Amino acid sequence: MTLNILKLSPFQRVIASLLLGIFAGIFLGEPAGKLNIVGNIYIKLLQMTVIPYIMVSLIGGLGRLDLKMAKLIGIRGGMLILFLWCLTALTLTFLPLAYPDWTSASFFSTSMVAESAKINFLDLYIPANPFYAMANTIVPAIVVFSIFLGVALITVERKTGFILSMQNLSDALMKMASVVAKTAPVGIFALSAAAAGTLRVEELSRLQVYLWVYLAAWLILAFFALPALAARATPFSYREVIKDARLAMVTAFATGTVLVVLPMIAEKTKELLERKGMKSDIAISAVDALVPTTYSFPSVGTILGIGFILFAAWFVGSPLSISDYPAFCVMGILTAFGSMAVAIPFMLDFFKLPADLFQLYLLGSVFTMRFATAMAAMHGVIICLLGACAMAGRLRWRKMVEVAIVSLGITAVVMLILGFVLTRAIPYEYRGYKTLVNMELLGPLAKVKKPSVLAPLSGDELLTDRLQLIQKRGVLRIGYSKDRLPFAFTNAKGHVVGYDMELVHALARDLGVALDIVKIDWNNVDKELDSGRIDMAVGGITISAQRALRFVFSKSYLDEYLGIVVPDYRRNEFSSYDKIREMEGLKLGVTPFRLKEGAAQRLFPNAKLIVVHSPREFFKGHVKGVDALVYTAQTATAWTLVYPQWTVVVPKGLRYECPMAFALPHNQMQWCWYVNTWLETAIKSGLTKKVYDYWILGKQTENKKGRWSIAKDVFGWIK
Numbered sequence: 227m228t229l230n231i232l233k234l235s236p237f238q239r240v241i242a243s244l245l246l247g248i249f250a251g252i253f254l255g256e257p258a259g260k261l262n263i264v265g266n267i268y269i270k271l272l273q274m275t276v277i278p279y280i281m282v283s284l285i286g287g288l289g290r291l292d293l294k295m296a297k298l299i300g301i302r303g304g305m306l307i308l309f310l311w312c313l314t315a316l317t318l319t320f321l322p323l324a325y326p327d328w329t330s331a332s333f334f335s336t337s338m339v340a341e342s343a344k345i346n347f348l349d350l351y352i353p354a355n356p357f358y359a360m361a362n363t364i365v366p367a368i369v370v371f372s373i374f375l376g377v378a379l380i381t382v383e384r385k386t387g388f389i390l391s392m393q394n395l396s397d398a399l400m401k402m403a404s405v406v407a408k409t410a411p412v413g414i415f416a417l418s419a420a421a422a423g424t425l426r427v428e429e430l431s432r433l434q435v436y437l438w439v440y441l442a443a444w445l446i447l448a449f450f451a452l453p454a455l456a457a458r459a460t461p462f463s464y465r466e467v468i469k470d471a472r473l474a475m476v477t478a479f480a481t482g483t484v485l486v487v488l489p490m491i492a493e494k495t496k497e498l499l500e501r502k503g504m505k506s507d508i509a510i511s512a513v514d515a516l517v518p519t520t521y522s523f524p525s526v527g528t529i530l531g532i533g534f535i536l537f538a539a540w541f542v543g544s545p546l547s548i549s550d551y552p553a554f555c556v557m558g559i560l561t562a563f564g565s566m567a568v569a570i571p572f573m574l575d576f577f578k579l580p581a582d583l584f585q586l587y588l589l590g591s592v593f594t595m596r597f598a599t600a601m602a603a604m605h606g607v608i609i610c611l612l613g614a615c616a617m618a619g620r621l622r623w624r625k626m627v628e629v630a631i632v633s634l635g636i637t638a639v640v641m642l643i644l645g646f647v648l649t650r651a652i653p654y655e656y657r658g659y660k661t662l663v664n665m666e667l668l669g670p671l672a673k674v675k676k677p678s679v680l681a682p683l684s685g686d687e688l689l690t691d692r693l694q695l696i697q698k699r700g701v702l703r704i705g706y707s708k709d710r711l712p713f714a715f716t717n718a719k720g721h722v723v724g725y726d727m728e729l730v731h732a733l734a735r736d737l738g739v740a741l742d743i744v745k746i747d748w749n750n751v752d753k754e755l756d757s758g759r760i761d762m763a764v765g766g767i768t769i770s771a772q773r774a775l776r777f778v779f780s781k782s783y784l785d786e787y788l789g790i791v792v793p794d795y796r797r798n799e800f801s802s803y804d805k806i807r808e809m810e811g812l813k814l815g816v817t818p819f820r821l822k823e824g825a826a827q828r829l830f831p832n833a834k835l836i837v838v839h840s841p842r843e844f845f846k847g848h849v850k851g852v853d854a855l856v857y858t859a860q861t862a863t864a865w866t867l868v869y870p871q872w873t874v875v876v877p878k879g880l881r882y883e884c885p886m887a888f889a890l891p892h893n894q895m896q897w898c899w900y901v902n903t904w905l906e907t908a909i910k911s912g913l914t915k916k917v918y919d920y921w922i923l924g925k926q927t928e929n930k931k932g933r934w935s936i937a938k939d940v941f942g943w944i945k
Contacts, residue, residue: 236407236408236410236473239410239411240410240411240414240473240476240477240480241476242411243410243411243412243414243415243418243480244414244415244418244476244479244480246415246418246419247414247415247416247417247418247419247421247422248418248419248422249422250415250418250419250422250423251418251419251420251421251422251423251424252422252423252935252936253935253936253937254419254423254935254936254937254944255423255933255934255935255936255937255938255944256423256424256933256935257423257937257944258419258420258422258423258424259420259423259424260420261415261416261417261419261420261423262416262417262420263416264412264413264416265413265414265416265417265420265481267413268406268409268410268412268413268414268416268417268481269413269417269481269482269483269486271406271409271413272403272406272407272413272481272486272487273483273485273486274402275399275402275403275406275489276485276486276488276489277360277363277365277368278395278399279396279399279400279403279488279489279518280365280368280369280372280488280518280521281368281371281372282392282395282396282399283396283492283514283515283517283518284369284372284373284375284376284514284515284518284519285372285375285376285379285392286376286389286392286393286395286396286514287376287510287511287513287514287515288373288376288377288379288380288511288515289375289376289379289380289382289385289388289389289392290389290507290511291380291508291511292380293377293380293381295508295511296376296377296380298617299511299512299515299516299613299617302613302616302617303512303515303516303519303520303609303613303616306609306612306613306616307520307523307609309626309630310452310526310605310608310609311524311529311559313451313526313630313633313634314447314526314529314530315529315555315558315559316555316630316634317443317446317447317451317530317633317634317637318443318529318530318532318533318536318554318555318558319551319554319555320634320637320638320641321439321443321533321536321537321641322536322540322545322546322641323638323641323642323645324435324438324439324442324641324642324644324645324648325435325439325536325537325540325545325645325648326435326645326648326649326652326654327649328654328656329543329656329870329871330540330541330542330543330656330658330870331542331543331656331658331866331867331870331873332541332542332543332580332658332863332867332924333863333864333867333922333923333924334859334860334863334864334874334922334923334924335579335580335581335583335923336581336923338578338580338787338789338859338874338875338876339787339859339876339881349364349367350364350366350367351366351367351370352367352370353367353368353370353371356368356371359371365485365518365521369518369519369521372518373519376515396514399489400489400492400493403489403490403493404493407477407490410477410480413480413481414476414477414480414481417480417481417482418480421596423933423935424933433586433590433593434652435537435648435652436534436537436541436590437590437593437594438644438648439533439537439641439644440530440533440590440594440597441597442640442641442644443530443533443637443641444530444597444601446633446636446637446640447526447530447601447633448475448597448600448601448604449468450633450636451629451630451633452526452604452605452608453467453468453471453604453608454629454632454633455608455612455626455629455630456608456611456612458622458625458626458628458629459612459615459621459622459623459625459626459629460611460612460615460620460621460622461502461504461615461620462498462502462611466498467607467608467611470494470495470497470498470607470611471494471603471604471607471608473490473494474487474490474491474494474603474604474606474607475600475601475603475604476600477490477603478599478600478602478603479596479597479599479600480596481599482595482596482599483599484521484525484527484599484602484603484606485521487603487606488517488518488521488606491517491603491606491607491610492513492514492517492610494607495513495517495607495610495611495614496510496513498611499513499614504614504615504618504620506618508617508618509614509617509618512610512613512614512616512617513610513613513614516609516610516613517606517610520605520606520609521602521606524559524562525598525601525602525605525606526601526602526604526605527597527598527599527600527601527602527604527605528562528566528598528602529558529559529562530598530601531562531566531570531591531594531598532554532558532559532561532562532569532570532573534570534587534590535554535558535570535573535574535577535579536554538574538579538580538583538586538587539577539579541583541586542579542580542583542873543794543870543873544579544794544797544873546577547795547798549798550577550798553576554573554577557573557576558573561573566587566591570584570587571584578797578801578875578876578878612626656870658867658868658870659867659868659870660718661867661924662711662712662864662867662868663717663718664717664718665717665723665920665921666717666719666721666723667721667723667727667728667731668728668916668917668920669731670731670735671731671735672730672731672734672735672739672740672741673740673741674722674740674741674742674743675701675740675741675742680703680742680744680759680760681759682757682758682759683695683757683758683759687758688757688758691894691896691897692758692761692891692894692896692897693894693896693897693900694896695758696737696739696761696897697737697738697739699739700738700739700740701739701740701741701742702730702733702734702737702739702740702741702742702761702762703742703744703759703760703761703762704727704730704741704742704743704744704760704761704762704763704764705743705744705745705746705751705754705755705759705760705762705763705764706722706726706727706743706744706745706746706763706764706765707745707746707747707748707751707763707765708745708748709840709841709842710724710726710765710766711724711861711864711865711868712724712725712766712860712861712864712921712922713725713726713727713764713765713766713861713886713921714726714727714764714765714766722743724765724921725766725784725917725918725921725922726764726765726766726888727743727764728917728920728921729764729783729905729908729913729914729917730743730762730764732908732913733901733904736904744760746760746763751763751776751777751889752776752777755777755889755890755891755892756777756891756892758891761890761891761897762888762889762890762901763777763888763889764888764889766786766858766861766886767779767886767887767888767889768786768819768858768884768885768886769782769884769885769886769887770819770823771823772822772823773819773889777889777890777891777892778889778890778891778892778894778898779887779888779889779890780887780888780889780890780898780901780902780905781887781901781902781905781906782885782886782887783886783887783888783905783908783909783914784885784886784914784918785883785884785885785886786858786859786860786861786883786884786885786886787858787859787860787876787881787882787883787884788825788829788856788857788858788859788876788880788882788883788884789856789857789858789859789862789874789875789876789877789880790806790814790854790855790856790857790874790875790876790877791844791845791854791855791856791857791862791865791866791872791873791874791875792853792854792872792873792875793871793872793873794871794872794873796853796854797873797875800854800875800877801875801877801878802877802878802879803877803878803879803880804879805877806830806833806877806880807830807831807832808832809832809833810832811834812830812832812833812834812853813833813834813835813836813851813852813853814826814830814833814834814835814836814852814853814854814855814856815835815836815837815838815844815849815852815854815855815856816835816836816837816838816855816856817837817838817839817841817856817857818837818839820856820857821835821837825882826856829856829880829882830856836849836851836852838852838855841855841857841862841865842865845865845866845868845869845872846869857874858884859874859876860922862874864922888901888905
């Protein structure tokens with residue numbers, strides 16, 4: 227029997243288009259991405275009525291009220307929005323129950339020292355120039371302007387004609403939106419095909435815990451908590467609420483924006499009110515005011531996305547403590563007023579989480595963004611239904627509270643069960659240490675001679691310029707000492723690798739010589755250099771005035787930042803420099819160098835300083851009675867990959883930079899001049915940045931293959 231698509235309902239057509247689009251994307255693969263232009267045309271056609279609709283509905287809807295009624299809509303609508311915010315924020319606090327108890331750590335992140343992101347709420351909400359806000363689609367400012375104008379109209383005489391014009395214009399915009407909505411099957415097919423064709427499923431594997439937890443929370447809120455609020459606290463049934471919201475949810479899901487379905491939400495809600503015999507001027511005015519207003523405030527879908535911060539903290543091995551939850555909920559709601567592109571980096575910075583995790587969020591948002599917009603559509607429908615009933619005196623607040631309590635209980639149980647399942651279903655092995663010790667030099671590499679005991683130079687050789695001597699013998703002698711992660715260390719294959727070794731190989735290639743690499747005693751580094759046993763010492767050497775008396779420093783090639791190494795569970799105690807300075811009885815571990823140069827005494831005058839001779843002994847927990855270790859952040863972060871029970875914090879307010887350089891022998895000006903010139907070119911050419919990204923930030927080099935598809939990989943139709 228042939229399926230006649232013309233007999234399908236609008237909702238069924240949208241679902242069929244969505245499924246066909248997904249299949250087309252999987253079948254065609256990346257070529258399906260070209261259909262995105264059709265989808266964008268559909269979105270823009272929907273968008274063209276939205277801003278005018280927001281303004282017309284708010285101005286006309288408020289203008290026909292009296293002051294008392296407008297105030298009542300504002301108060302009751304605000305209470306409903308606040309109620310849903312609180313319910314969502316409390317739901318988020320249960321999400322960590324589903325996160326498996328896995329060991330984790332990460333490479334250094336620039337967020338530790340980056341400036342905090344700032345949200346300009348004034349530009350977002352204050353319409354200093356309404357026309358600028360309209361031209362740039364700054365919807366919150368447009369809504370504020372429209373509310374002010376609508377309220378001002380309340381007290382204006384002879385406004386009947388203007389209000390009627392607003393109503394006629396609103397009806398015309400609705401008809402335009404309805405006509406465009408008829409093309410939904412085509413637009414949604416194109417959008418879903420493009421998304422399915424370009425999404426790399428394998429890239430989501432790292433995020434699978436977050437995605438499963440997000441989906442579980444989304445299902446609870448979208449199909450239980452929100453519709454149950456309306457079903458229990460209003461005259462509408464659960465079935466009626468879902469039927470009213472489903473088309474808006476699917477359209478929002480497919481288009482990726484809730485803005486385009488605002489007219490649809492208003493139209494469907496008014497139809498439902500009319501069927502229930504609840505359509506009145508005050509109910510219609512409430513809907514017209516609440517639809518655009520709620521869009522300008524964070525929706526349940528938006529706030530649910532802030533849950534990524536809880537995942538990010540767990541992902542890096544530093545879960546937020548219970549004491550952090552109040553700040554998380556409040557800051558999450560406040561930052562959600564802006565765009566998520568600002569909110570997530572701000573929250574990552576606020577809780578001192580790696581800024582690089584924002585890239586992980588963007589990857590997951592390919593999936594979650596669609597669900598968030600669908601949830602926002604449901605949020606709009608629920609607010610309208612609850613608001614209309616509140617204005618008619620038919621809203622039961624007690625029932626809403628009961629539903630919220632039951633919803634939170636269900637969330638807790640579901641998350642506990644999901645955590646049990648994820649722990650056993652997803653194979654996991656901590657690979658931070660293996661990742662580090664298996665890293666190889668990027669290359670190309672210079673020839674490395676077998677390590678040997680190098681003899682000092684003879685008297686005549688010491689009188690020869692070191693650069694000429696290196697070129698004559700064809701070998702550059704490099705010395706490094708122990709505990710120099712990630713600058714110079716031996717990897718799992720027995721190769722000496724690291725940030726500095728990468729530069730050394732490049733230097734040797736440019737000189738046209740081989741390398742002889744030996745381990746030295748750091749206490750004798752000046753003697754090793756001046757005797758000619760080595761030509762250069764490397765390994766993340768910090769420049770200082772005291773060390774300059776022992777040997778010559780090259781040009782600085784990297785600035786490290788001073789940080790604090792603490793156990794994971796004490797991370798928040800050391801988040802503020804001012805807070806650390808006020809701690810009583812604080813005992814800080816410092817290296818002999820840091821103690822001698824005096825930085826620790828100046829920065830932490832009230833702390834008791836205890837010398838730690840080996841960072842490895844500290845990380846193993848062999849140094850007793852020390853609260854934290856003062857160490858450079860980039861170096862310490864590499865150590866936490868080996869010992870993931872520790873974490874590195876750069877306290878807010880502490881800005882102490884430590885320049886790094888190579889150590890060179892005295893009285894070798896030409897050799898020193900050459901190294902400095904070479905480092906200058908390495909910095910300008912981007913070599914040091916490439917090496918920094920790899921050895922410090924842990925960015926792995928990958929060769930991405932084309933997206934798998936049925937047409938290409940099964941039938942071979944596409945090359």
